[in-house]
Amino acid sequence: GILERLDAGEIVIGDGGFVFALEKRGYVKAGPWTPEATVEHPEAVRQLHREFLRAGSNVLQTFTFYASEDKLENRGNYVAEKISCQKVNEAACDIAREVANEGDALVAGGVSQTPSYLSCKDKTEVKAAFRKQLDVFMKKNVDFLIAEYFEHVEEAVWAVEVLKESGKPVAATMCIGPEGDMHGVPPGQCAVQLVKAGASIVGVNCHFDPDTSLETVKLMKEGLQAAKLKAHLMSQPLAFHTPDCGKQGFIDLPEFPFGLEPRIVTRWDIQKYARKAYDLGIRYIGGCCGFEPYHVRAIAEELAPERGFLPEASEKHGSWGDSLSMHTKPWVRARARKEYWENLKPASGRPYCPSMSKPDGWGVTKGARELMQQKEATSEQQLKELFQKQKF
C-alpha cells in the first residue's frame, strides 16, 4: 500500500499530466478537458499509462480528472448524456489496473474540483458528486484515493471527507501557490485542514512550476509542524516555467493553453526539481500538466542513487546525456556530460517574443456569474461580452 511504502521511507514517483499529453495526441479536448478517451480510445490511455510506468511511476492515477457528472455536462459537453459518468470512471479504473499489473504500481482513484462548487451548490450536493465517483473506485477496488486540483480548501476538505468514508488512504493536493487558496487561506492552514479532515498525504499539484510549487509545499510543511500534525508530503507541479504567474497560476497566463510551448521544462530542470523536492522532505514526487514520460524518467534518474535502481525506460537514456557519446557528430558527442547540460541556458529561438507575460487578472472566483455551470454551450452573445472585456 501507499502508506506502507511512504512510512518505510521509500520514494514514491507519481505520473504525469494526462489531459495535456492526450490533448497533443488528439484524444482530449482543450476547454472541457474531460476524460472520455477512457471509453472512446482506451488504447491511447493505456499506452500513456504504460509509458509512465516504464518511466518509473509507482502510482497510476485513474484518468478520471474532471470526471464528475456536472463537469461532463457543462457548457455543451456531451459526455454525461452520450456516454455516462459511470462508464468513463469505470473504464479509467480498468485500464489503470490492467497496466499497473504489468509492473509494480499502485492504482489511485482521483477526484477533482467541481463546477457545482464554483456555482455555489451546497455541501451535500458537492459531496454527492464525489461520492458518485467514489462508488466506482470502491467497486473497482483501487489501492488508494487522491483528491487533487482544488482551488478552494473548503471544497478539498469536503472531498477528503467523502473519500475517507471508504477506509482507504487519502492524498490531497491543491492547485495553489504560496499566496494560498482563492479565498485567501494560506498554504499552511490548507494543509492543516486537509490533514484534520483525514488526508494522510498532502501537497500541491498543477497551476505552478516546480520551483513555485516547492515553495508552497514548504509553507504547508511549516504549517503542519506548527500545528504538530504529521503527514506525508506530495508535489505534482506543472512542467512549464511560470515565474510570472499571479495567485491563480498558469490559467491566467496569456499563453494558456495553446501557446505554452516555450515554457516547457527540460529533463534537467526536472532533475533539479526532484533533488530539491527530496531535500525538502517530499517523498511522493510526480508531475501534472506538461509532464511527459521523459520528465517522470528524469525524477527516477535523479533519485536513482537513493532508490538503488533505474526505471525500465532508462535503457533508452544515458544519465545526464551520456548516450550522446554514440552520436555521429563529434561536437554533439562533446555534450555527453553533466556539466554541459547542468549549465546550459537554453535559447527560445524566438527573438520577437518576451521572456515574461502579464497574467490576466479578472478577479472573479466562486460565485461570480461567469463561473456558473450551465448545461448549454456558451452562446455567441456570452462570448462577445467576454471578448470585449479582454484587453488583447
Added chain:
Amino acid sequence: GILERLDAGEIVIGDGGFVFALEKRGYVKAGPWTPEATVEHPEAVRQLHREFLRAGSNVLQTFTFYASEDKLENRGNYVAEKISCQKVNEAACDIAREVANEGDALVAGGVSQTPSYLSCKDKTEVKAAFRKQLDVFMKKNVDFLIAEYFEHVEEAVWAVEVLKESGKPVAATMCIGPEGDMHGVPPGQCAVQLVKAGASIVGVNCHFDPDTSLETVKLMKEGLQAAKLKAHLMSQPLAFHTPDCGKQGFIDLPEFPFGLEPRIVTRWDIQKYARKAYDLGIRYIGGCCGFEPYHVRAIAEELAPERGFLPEASEKHGSWGDSLSMHTKPWVRARARKEYWENLKPASGRPYCPSMSKPDGWGVTKGARELMQQKEATSEQQLKELFQKQKF
C-alpha cells in the same frame, strides 16, 4: 498511389518525427537514434502511427530512420548484432501497413544517410546498404519510397538511384538550408540532380525550422524551373524555431538535443507554415523532429478549406481555439478566437535565458577523422579530447 494523388492536385499530408517523439516516450535512445522499437516495443510505434493517422497524415513512413546496417552497429550500437537490420526493417513495414489499413493512408519505405558515406566508403558499398533496406520494402510491398535526411546530394543521388530500381515512385528530401549541402551545392542544383536521378518528388526535411525550410524549397523550385524540370515539392521541417542556425542546422545549436523545449513551435506556427507552404506550391506537407500529432492536425485544419474535410482528431479540437468556449474560466473563454492566437507572442518564462544561441561550428564534414564510423563505443580518451575542444 502517391503520384496519382499529387498529379490530381491533392494535398498530401505527411507525418511527424518518430525518433524525437519516441525518445520522449521512452523508446528511442538519443545519440544512436535507431528504430529498434519496431521490434522491442511495437505497441508504442503502432500507437504513434495511429495518432498521426488520426491527426490527418496521408502517408505513414515506415519507422526505418537510421536503420541501415552500418548505423545499427556504429559506436557500440547493439541492434545489428542482437536483433538484425532485416528484422527491424520488416517489423517497421508490418506496423505501418497495419495502421495504414485502419484508414486511407499510404505506406512509404524510407532510407536515410549512412555512416558509410561519411566514412568515405565507395558508391558500391553505400548503395549496397540502401539496397538491403529496399529488399525488405519490396518484400513487404510498400506503396512508395522516400530517400530522406541527406546532407550531401551525392549520397542522396545514390540513394535515389537504388530506390528507382524498384520501379516504385521515389521522393527525395535533403536536410539542408538555403546555403545548400555540406559540399556547398546550392539547393537548386541539389533538386535538379535528384530529379535527374529519378525522384518524382523533391524537397527538404529536418534540420531547420518551417520558415527556413520553405526558403530552401523555394530555391529548389527556382532551380527546377530554370532547368525546365518538373517535380512535386515536399517539405517536412522541424517543429523547433531555429533562426540562429548555421549551415548544418539544429544539430549545431547548443540546445540539441536535450534543451530544445523553448524552441518548440505552437500549433499556430504550424498553421502559418502550412498556408505558406501551400502558397509556395508545395503539395506534400509534413513534418520531422519535434512534430507531434497535434502539429500534423494543425496542417490538416489550416488546409481544410482546400481539402474539404477535417481529420478525425479535430473531433477533439476547435478551429483556432474555439473549444475554449467550453472552459470554466471566463478569461480563458475570451481566448476562443483566431485574433487572439494569431497575434500572441508567447513568453518563455525563462528570464535568465537568451533568445538566440551561437551554433557550434566545428567545420568537420565527410572524411573528417571524428566522423568515421567505428563499431566500438566512443572511448573515454576520445570523449576527453572532444570535451577539450568544446568551448562551453
Added chain:
Amino acid sequence: GILERLDAGEIVIGDGGFVFALEKRGYVKAGPWTPEATVEHPEAVRQLHREFLRAGSNVLQTFTFYASEDKLENRGNYVAEKISCQKVNEAACDIAREVANEGDALVAGGVSQTPSYLSCKDKTEVKAAFRKQLDVFMKKNVDFLIAEYFEHVEEAVWAVEVLKESGKPVAATMCIGPEGDMHGVPPGQCAVQLVKAGASIVGVNCHFDPDTSLETVKLMKEGLQAAKLKAHLMSQPLAFHTPDCGKQGFIDLPEFPFGLEPRIVTRWDIQKYARKAYDLGIRYIGGCCGFEPYHVRAIAEELAPERGFLPEASEKHGSWGDSLSMHTKPWVRARARKEYWENLKPASGRPYCPSMSKPDGWGVTKGARELMQQKEATSEQQLKELFQKQKF
C-alpha cells in the same frame, strides 16, 4: 524655501545623478565615485547643473556626493590629500549657487553614507565627518540640506541629527528597497526614525528602479501614517530597470556599473513614474544614477498639467513625440503620438543576452572585513582573493 513650496502643495522637481552622468562625460571615476570635478573641471559640473535647470529641476544639489573626508582618502583616493575635502565641497556650493541664480532653483547641500560607518567607527566620529561638510554648507548658505544614499537607518539618523543643528530644513532619503535597510529595519520604521530625528522630507534615492522605489516610499508613507507622523515624501530612483535586484539593489547586479546600458529607462518610463509618484502623494520628485536631463524633463512634461507650465528645455521637445511630425520620413512622422510610445515594448537588439540577471549576494555588510576603509589602494593579493570568491 523648500518647505514653503511643499507646504503650499507645489510639485518640486529634483535633479538627476551626477556621478553617472559625469562618468560618461569623462570627469568622474567609477570605483571611488568622488566629486573632485568641482575643482578639476568646474565647467563640466556647471554645464550639467544648467542642463538639469533647463530641464525643469527646482533644486540643484551641490555635487558633494561621497565628499566626506574618509571617502576622499579611501583605497588609494588622492583627493583628500591633493585637493582637500573643504575645497571640493566649497567649489560644489559655488557652482550650484551660480547656476541656481540663472533660474528659479534652490540649492541643497548634500551628505551621504561614509566608509567610517561601514568600518564601525563610533557615532562621534561619523557625525564629525558630516559636520565638516555642514560647516561648508553653512558658510556658503545653501537653502536646505539633504542626507541621501544611506543603507543603514542608524547612520541616516546620525546624519539628520547633525544637519538639524543648522536650523535649515532637512530631507532624508535612503537607498533601500521594500525589504528595508541592511540591518533589516523595514521602510516604514526607517521613515519614522528619520522624521523623529528631524527630517521634514523623507523618501528613497538610488539603488532601485522607479517602480520598486515607489513601492518603498509607499511603505514609508504607511509607516508614518501608522505612527501619526507628518512629512513630505520624496523619491529619486535610478533610471535603470532593476526588477531582478535583491535587497541591496543594483550594486549587486552583474551589470553594475559598466554594463547597465540595456537597462536605461526611456522618457516614457519616466512619465509613467512621475504620474505614479504624484498619485501616491509624493511631491518632491527627482532622480538619481542614470537620470539624464531628458529624464528630468519627462517628469516636468508629465506634470505640466498640474504645474501649469513646461520647462525651458521643452522648447526642444514635443509632448509624447509630437515633434516627429517634422521628421523627413513618413513612417517616423507616423510615430508622432502618445498611443505609439505609450505601448511600445522596446527591443534590446541583443538576442544573445537574457532579460534578467541573478544578483551577486555576498551577504557582507557593516563590519565585514572586506568593507573596512583603508587608505592604501587595494592590493593585488586582495584582488586575487576576491576574484576567486567570484563565481563568474
Added chain:
Amino acid sequence: GILERLDAGEIVIGDGGFVFALEKRGYVKAGPWTPEATVEHPEAVRQLHREFLRAGSNVLQTFTFYASEDKLENRGNYVAEKISCQKVNEAACDIAREVANEGDALVAGGVSQTPSYLSCKDKTEVKAAFRKQLDVFMKKNVDFLIAEYFEHVEEAVWAVEVLKESGKPVAATMCIGPEGDMHGVPPGQCAVQLVKAGASIVGVNCHFDPDTSLETVKLMKEGLQAAKLKAHLMSQPLAFHTPDCGKQGFIDLPEFPFGLEPRIVTRWDIQKYARKAYDLGIRYIGGCCGFEPYHVRAIAEELAPERGFLPEASEKHGSWGDSLSMHTKPWVRARARKEYWENLKPASGRPYCPSMSKPDGWGVTKGARELMQQKEATSEQQLKELFQKQKF
C-alpha cells in the same frame, strides 16, 4: 593635416553624434534634428566638443549636420528664417575651432543629405545648397571637409564634387548597410564612385551598429581593391545594437528615436569594435548617433597600445574596469578585470520586451510624395493619413 596623419599610418579618432547627445541634454529637437544650438546655446555645444576632445577625438566636426538652408526651413522649421543658415554654420565653425585649439585636433566642416535631393530637385540646385555651407567653411578655414550621412550615392557624389572645389581634403561617408544605397548601388560601387569624384577617405556613418557598419566598409574596401583605387577607410557607426535592421537602418526600427535605450552599446562593445575596425585596415575610427564621450574614450583605450598614449579622460577611467579596485563593496572590486567585462552578457531588466523588432518597411524613397520637402508644418490631415498607414 588629416591626410598627412593617415598617410603616416596614424590612427585618427573621430568624435561622436551631436544630435542625439544634445537632444538628451535638451538642446536639439528630435524630428527636425537641426543644429541651431550653435547660436542658441553655444556653451552646450562647446562643452560637448570639449568632452570628445578630452575623450580622445582627433577631429572635431563642426556641428553643421542638417544645416543646409532647405532643411532649416522644412516642415515648419523656423531656423532659416529666424536665425539664418549662415549664422548657424558660422557659429559651428567658431566653436569647433575654439575647442580644437585647446588640444591637438583638426576641424572638419561637414555637409549631409538634403531634402532638396529627396524632392527631386536638380543637380544644380542641390549643389548650390552644399556650396552655401562650403562658403562658410572656407571663410572660417576649416582643416578638411566631410560629406556624411548620404543614403544615395548620386547625391553624395554631388556633395564631394562641390567640396573638392575648395582644394581641401574630402572625406565621404554614406549611411548605408551591406545591401547598399537606396537605389540599390552596392557599397563597393558607392566607394568607387566617391573616390573617383575626389574623396580621399571613404566609409560609412550612422544608421547601423558597429558590426554591420564594418561589414559594409569591408565591401567598400573590396570594391576599391577590385577597381585598383586607393583611399583611406573610415567608420562612424551608431552606438546602438541593430541586428534586426533592414536596408534603411535604424530609422525603420519601431524604437527610433525615443525607445532606443535598451540598444545602447557598452564601452566594451566599442573596444571590440575599435579592434575589429583596426584589423580591417580602417584608420579613421569614430562614431555617430548614440556615441557619448565614454564611447570615444573606449576607442582610444583599445588602441592605446598601437598609438602609445591614452586620452586625457582616461585619468578618470581604469582600463577594462580596473578602477573598480577602489570600490567599497568587495563583490564590485571582484569585477575589476577584463575577463569579467569581456564575457558579460548584459541583461535588459525588461522581461516583457523582446530582443528584436520587425522594422517598418514602407518602401518609399527619393521622389515619393510623402518625402517631399514642404515649408509649412505637417498638417493634422497629413498626420492622420500616416497614422492609418501605420500598423501599430
